[in-house]
Amino acid sequence: MRNGLSLKWVISGSFLCLIAVVLVIYSKLLPEFTVRGLFYTASAMMEEEAQYFVRHYKQDPTTPTPHNYFYTSVIGKEALPQDVRELLSTSPSLSFGAVNIFGDLYSDDDDEPFQIILEQPLGDGKTLYMYDIDHDKEAGGEVETPLSDAYFDQVIESVKFISLAVFVPALIIIALLVWWLVRPLGRLVQWSGTLKDPEALTGTRPGFSFKEFNMLADALAKSVEQVQAASQREGRLLRYTSHELRTPLAVLKANIELLALQSGGVLPPSLQRIERSVLNMQLIAETLLWMSRERPESLPEEDVNLSEVVGELIEKHRYLIGNRDIKLSIDIHNEPCRLPPTACRIVIGNFLRNALQYAEEGTVDISFKYPRLVIANYINEAKPRQESDDYGYGLGLQLMRQLCAKLGWQIEVLREQQRFTVILDFTSVRDTPPADGAPGAC
Incomplete structure (x- = not known):
């Protein structure tokens, strides 16, 4: 399709953009919900362990606080490490379930880890504080888990494969659907x-x-x-x-x-x-x-002296002036022009007849300098209900427009206050088209 977008590309592009947006949203939400799933697991484990400790603490206050590889606990804020006590004096980054999370959750800097802290009242005015342990600072660092990491990497690869498996078939289905819809439309355009x-x-x-x-x-x-x-x-x-x-x-x-x-x-x-x-x-x-x-x-062209043609037409239509005080101002160059004489007489005679017939007292200006002939006359003010700009010219001007369109000439009609002007341009629009938006161009 020239000078425009093809329908099949618009439809297919729209579907592809929709799929791309869905995949982008999916890829953005997947890490978010993965992290939230890990936090839920940690919250559930620590809350269950804290509730279990409370049950035994009520029976025996000497019950040791929970402690394992992932987290440890103490009774009272004074027993907490200094860095943990400082975190409790700030606002948590996220409150999730029973725990509060401090620090930047999505930072790639290992020196700024986040901290998970649970506060559990014991019923006797004391509070159990449970927090996770950072093993990176210990000797030997964090314990590696190669089997679990391999499984997690396998899951991520599966997610990527599923995303690709959704995108490629969707692309094929969209292409087939567009072909199925657009093919008869193309046949319809070709038949039309x-x-x-x-x-x-x-x-x-x-x-x-x-x-x-x-x-x-x-x-x-x-x-x-x-x-x-x-x-x-x-x-x-x-x-x-x-x-x-x-x-x-x-x-x-x-x-x-x-x-x-x-x-x-x-x-x-x-x-x-x-x-x-x-x-x-x-x-x-x-x-x-x-x-x-x-x-x-095509009408035969001859060397036409427009000064003589206009003079003959003026004498032929002078009776239209009657008793009105109308003067003719004529400024026409005498150079002969290659034009069809019969068509010139028809068009110029029509314009001249209308100008003399509907002119008010004053001057009718007739001027010609190749390729433009200008005829201007004074008219009465048109009433507001008159919608046509062709004041007083009626059917004759419409016929002349069509005739000039076939000849390739241009007509421009101007109405300024009480002055009506018709400009006839003998330059063929087939050779030198007018500028875009030129009024009255044939």
């Missing part, structure tokens, strides 16, 4: 790319293993079919409309020419308005017919 062909819609749709994918494929095929049907209806409407309009327009144009000949070449104002309307309708019909083609051929 063929829906632009009408035969793919009429043919048999492949199965995608899962009911949800099949439902999605049905909805996608139905949606594409509706879009294609709407596009075909729109194309037929454009073709039929333009074809049906061309015949009556040709009849009107021919009869107007006959009337002009009969009247000595000068038509009355009413017939002049009809002539101009017929010409505008003829241009629109030709535009619709050209736009309705699925693959419109």
